[in-house]
Amino acid sequence: MQESDPNVYESLARGDLDGAPLPRVEHALLQFVETITKHAYRVTDEQVERLREMGWTDEQLAECVYIAALFAFFNRVADAFGIEFPTNFGTLASRDGDPQQSDPTEGTP
Amino acid sequence: MARIRWIAEDSATGPIADAYREWQDANPGRPVIPAILKCFSLRPDFFRDVVAFSDRLHFSEGHLTRRIKEMIATYVSALNQCPY
Helix, strand or coil: CCCCCHHHHHHHHCCCCCCCCCCHHHHHHHHHHHHHHHHHHHCCHHHHHHHHHCCCCHHHHHHHHHHHHHHHHHHHHHHHHCCCCCCCCCCCCCCCCCCCCCCCCCCCC | CCCCCCCCHHHCCHHHHHHHHHHHHHCCCCCCCCHHHHCCCCCHHHHHHHHHHHHHHHCCCCCCCHHHHHHHHHHHHHHHHCCC
8 A cells, every 4th residue: 555645745846855754765765866857977886886785676776767767758848848747647546556565664663 | 738739638539539548448537638648649659658658667566666656756846847
């Protein structure tokens, strides 16, 4: 099940990462997303290594890059066309549910 | 309405009408095609690719949970709307 904290989404929607009540590892992943979004050329080996040390797998980091890039694509298209809420696909009925696999935040104190 | 033409649900014919109908069938109870997807309506073939692409990556199971992917999408969109 998706445990979505509205405060997290509200803060992130304002671009306020530090205001989002998130576990340290998720905060770090979103900092990575910020680097990719603002200036992907500034991503460093060290940044990726730090994320690995926190428990993120290369599979997860790769997928994170794809999602960040995909939404940059949607944002560019939306801005050029002049529509609001570019990535608002609306509330989607869950298709396969939440992936049942663990992420590094599970089971950490 | 966008500054570049797109095709509304009720004026769609041919390939884009088929593509819209398929999207609506896959998303029951949602007659309105999201604006971001309507941006692709002048290329019905690419519209289908974009839908398949985003469904596969964002809306289906992968290595990250849907919750995390949703957070990434939200944050990226916010950052892109902010002037640097």
